[in-house]
Amino acid sequence: MCGTDKKLGEIRALILVGGYGTRLRPLTLSRPKPLVEFANKPILMHQIEALVDAGVTQVILAVSYRADDMEKELTEQVSKLGVSLTFSHETEPLGTAGPLALARDLLSTSTEPFFVLNSDVICDFPFKELAKYHRSHGKEGTIVVTKVEEPSKYGVVCYKDDGQIESFVEKPQEFISNKINAGMYILNPSVLSRIELRPMSIEKEVFPFMARDGQLHAMELQGFWMDVGQPKDFLTGMCLYLTSLRQKNSNKLYDGACVVGNVLIDPTATIGKGCRIGPNVTIGPDVVVEDGACIKRSTILRGACVRQHAWLDGCIVGWRSVVGRWVRMENTTVLGEDVIVKDELYVNGGQVLPHKSIALSVPEPQIIM
Amino acid sequence: MLKAVILIGGPQKGTRFRPLSLDTPKPLFPIAGLPLIQHHIAACAKLEECKEILIIGSYTTNTMAQFVSDMQKEYHVIIRYLQEFAPLGTGGCLYHFRDQIRAGNPSAFFLLNGDVCADFPLKELWAFHAEKSEGLVTIMGTEATRQQSVHYGCMVRDPASKAVNHYVEKPNSYVSTLINCGVYVCSLQVFHTMAEAFEKKQNGFYSGNGQSGHPGYMSWEQDVLAPLAGTNKLYAMQVTNWWSQVKTAGSAIYANRHYLELNRGRLDGRTAPCQILPDVFLHPTAVVDSTAVIGPNVSIGAGVTIKAGVRIKESIVLNNATINEHALVMYSVVGQEAVVGEWSRVEGIPSDPDPNKPFAKMDNTPLFNTDGRLNPSITILGAGVVVPAETILLNSIVLPHKHLSRSFKHEIIL
Numbered sequence A: 001m002c003g004t005d006k007k008l009g010e011i012r013a014l015i016l017v018g019g020y021g022t023r024l025r026p027l028t029l030s031r032p033k034p035l036v037e038f039a040n041k042p043i044l045m046h047q048i049e050a051l052v053d054a055g056v057t058q059v060i061l062a063v064s065y066r067a068d069d070m071e072k073e074l075t076e077q078v079s080k081l082g083v084s085l086t087f088s089h090e091t092e093p094l095g096t097a098g099p100l101a102l103a104r105d106l107l108s109t110s111t112e113p114f115f116v117l118n119s120d121v122i123c124d125f126p127f128k129e130l131a132k133y134h135r136s137h138g139k140e141g142t143i144v145v146t147k148v149e150e151p152s153k154y155g156v157v158c159y160k161d162d163g164q165i166e167s168f169v170e171k172p173q174e175f176i177s178n179k180i181n182a183g184m185y186i187l188n189p190s191v192l193s194r195i196e197l198r199p200m201s202i203e204k205e206v207f208p209f210m211a212r213d214g215q216l217h218a219m220e221l222q223g224f225w226m227d228v229g230q231p232k233d234f235l236t237g238m239c240l241y242l243t244s245l246r247q248k249n250s251n252k253l254y255d256g257a258c259v260v261g262n263v264l265i266d267p268t269a270t271i272g273k274g275c276r277i278g279p280n281v282t283i284g285p286d287v288v289v290e291d292g293a294c295i296k297r298s299t300i301l302r303g304a305c306v307r308q309h310a311w312l313d314g315c316i317v318g319w320r321s322v323v324g325r326w327v328r329m330e331n332t333t334v335l336g337e338d339v340i341v342k343d344e345l346y347v348n349g350g351q352v353l354p355h356k357s358i359a360l361s362v363p364e365p366q367i368i369m
Numbered sequence B: 001m002l003k004a005v006i007l008i009g010g011p012q013k014g015t016r017f018r019p020l021s022l023d024t025p026k027p028l029f030p031i032a033g034l035p036l037i038q039h040h041i042a043a044c045a046k047l048e049e050c051k052e053i054l055i056i057g058s059y060t061t062n063t064m065a066q067f068v069s070d071m072q073k074e075y076h077v078i079i080r081y082l083q084e085f086a087p088l089g090t091g092g093c094l095y096h097f098r099d100q101i102r103a104g105n106p107s108a109f110f111l112l113n114g115d116v117c118a119d120f121p122l123k124e125l126w127a128f129h130a131e132k133s134e135g136l137v138t139i140m141g142t143e144a145t146r147q148q149s150v151h152y153g154c155m156v157r158d159p160a161s162k163a164v165n166h167y168v169e170k171p172n173s174y175v176s177t178l179i180n181c182g183v184y185v186c187s188l189q190v191f192h193t194m195a196e197a198f199e200k201k202q203n204g205f206y207s208g209n210g211q212s213g214h215p216g217y218m219s220w221e222q223d224v225l226a227p228l229a230g231t232n233k234l235y236a237m238q239v240t241n242w243w244s245q246v247k248t249a250g251s252a253i254y255a256n257r258h259y260l261e262l263n264r265g266r267l268d269g270r271t272a273p274c275q276i277l278p279d280v281f282l283h284p285t286a287v288v289d290s291t292a293v294i295g296p297n298v299s300i301g302a303g304v305t306i307k308a309g310v311r312i313k314e315s316i317v318l319n320n321a322t323i324n325e326h327a328l329v330m331y332s333v334v335g336q337e338a339v340v341g342e343w344s345r346v347e348g349i350p351s352d353p354d355p356n357k358p359f360a361k362m363d364n365t366p367l368f369n370t371d372g373r374l375n376p377s378i379t380i381l382g383a384g385v386v387v388p389a390e391t392i393l394l395n396s397i398v399l400p401h402k403h404l405s406r407s408f409k410h411e412i413i414l
């Protein structure tokens, strides 16, 4: 027993939820990205629940854009979890570091470290291990890193065997390492002295300097990880998440005659006869899947309807949208909220803005305004 | 007594109808459930006075025997197939078989191109012809757009007498919007004119300034009709009935729609096995699941199996093909014994005449455009082709007996 095993309850968490979520449009035209349901739960709730599991009792949400929507919905959902939610409102988007300066008063009430999270990453959240490791090395900050095949679109990290980060380079041109910033950190309040109250990027203006000063450590993530901020990655992340549910023998996975592989179906959804659902499908509350539909690698959001004999592969169907009979949709087609796709159409990689009714096929990837 | 002659060409003709003509000779390709030229035969057989139908072509008699014998049984007229030893052209073949046509001394004979489809108004045509005492030939004519007219035989008529004063086959520049439909009434004396034309051709051939090819070759349009224009022996009756050529595979779907409409009522009296959106021809031996939805404009051949939840529209499904569960077939021809997998989508691009232009006809565009890309057209599955489950086949042509293993778009699959 060493004295570092303090209760996590004293650790606070700040989640960055103020981005515009442009890359997840058209879904984010209707709902802020943190509230978009991933595997039938708002992306943000995956994180809050994991934080609660790890004993965190105070969560600060750094909001700027569409704050009211989030405040209304989340306060209700979170109240059941016994965690206090505090909203830190920005009047202008402050990037990924500025919000920490804005919440300085909340974060410096204690000398305990705090978690900082991007709101759009999905994994087996390792908060307990992260806190433990952070305390063990005694430096200012620890970031979770994960291994990816194509690191160039992320913040790339090089570190020594003991975990100390030597360099942190955001979106490098040349290959440096395949370990990247997983968007989850634990920082001591002393880091706040490195941050100013202005739009500021933690990846470009804070981490590289902490690394230079030998104050930043890396902890490698075990298991899957995905930034689900883009439709393609959202679907890939869903596959990984469902696979991990399977490995944990989760009873959330649906078992039924028409199901193939890992599938989540909300109990309020109805599935018709002769369907084939799966592998890797999430079906939300109040969704209706009519007879003879086939759905693979897709997310169907609340209240949507997939009509008879439709065939879907690699699609996100927005809230209350209707996919007509004998429609074929594939290749990362994303329907915004309340879209209607008329019977017998073909949609290949279409991104359809909310409240649109489409009566003509979309044979090549295209944005439908 | 009247006769009818149907010209059907031979295996060398009808290449634009490929690959449909790879499995079935084009004249026998089923449109609205009947071989293309059965519609001609039905129209001729409706005329009491028509006692004999001669089909002339260079297909082997074997190819045609079954059809001819079926037709004999179905229609109470004499039907014979006359095989040319070599393609003699539209005029040459007529002249070659002139004795067969003249036998029995009919008052006139109808001459029908085998590759047109129409609501053939033969009675009216005959009445019109009978009135013109000097007339050797009456051409059925129809209105075309200025732009498209040049792809046909173009005629200029005397407005009062209806005599054709000028005839040009496929002119290079605009001549007239009145075009030749390839449907005629001819008096027997036309063979005198043909004899002269034939002699001219022969002289040309042996003096070395004729075309190469067969010495018996003669074009009905160029060597007979064109010289007859302006002699008061050639007439044209203009009709507004539906008419179209059947040149490209795409025109099969268009022709199907119109023949189904003309033959409406053939399904009457039978209870529909599933939801039918008219017009549909369903062969009585086809097995159709009650949850399928078929039509409009669909012909389903003998022995076809259509499984649960299938949707078919604007298509022709040939004998013994199978369409599996939840598949969608539209603007396509599914060949004999072909199989479409469950949840697959077989989709062509409609190539109908421009509906916004009055008198527009099918654009008989070639298979490929100038960039070597497949022109938009119906999708065609040759005989025995297998389309796997859950794939899409869009605007593609699959030659017979190919088993596909993935989706294809805008391709010809050999």
Ligand SMILES: Nc1nc2c(ncn2[C@@H]2O[C@H](COP(=O)(O)OP(=O)(O)OP(=O)(O)O)[C@@H](O)[C@H]2O)c(=O)[nH]1
Binding pocket: A016, A017, A018, A019, A020, A021, A022, A023, A024, A033, A062, A063, A064, A090, A092, A093, A094, A095, A096, A099, A117, A118, A119, A120, A229
């Ligand atoms: N509070 C706050 N959070 C932000 C801001 N910009 C980005 N974020 C959050 O930072 C995290 C990482 O940002 P990105 O992955 O770029 O997400 P995004 O900006 O929402 O989405 P894109 O528009 O697609 O880039 C997300 O959780 C965002 O919500 C900001 O200005 N203020």
Ligand SMILES: Nc1nc2c(ncn2[C@@H]2O[C@H](COP(=O)(O)OP(=O)(O)OP(=O)(O)O)[C@@H](O)[C@H]2O)c(=O)[nH]1
Binding pocket: B007, B008, B009, B010, B013, B056, B057, B058, B084, B086, B087, B088, B089, B090, B093, B113, B114, B115, B116, B182
């Ligand atoms: N028996 C016979 N029929 C022929 C011959 N040539 C053409 N035909 C048929 O006669 C009809 C008219 O043929 P064409 O004159 O080639 O057709 P077209 O309408 O002028 O159009 P193109 O195909 O563009 O030349 C078609 O039904 C052909 O099958 C021939 O040499 N012998």
Ligand SMILES: [Mg+2]
Binding pocket: A019, A020
């Ligand atoms: Mg961003």
Ligand SMILES: [Mg+2]
Binding pocket: B221
């Ligand atoms: Mg011709």
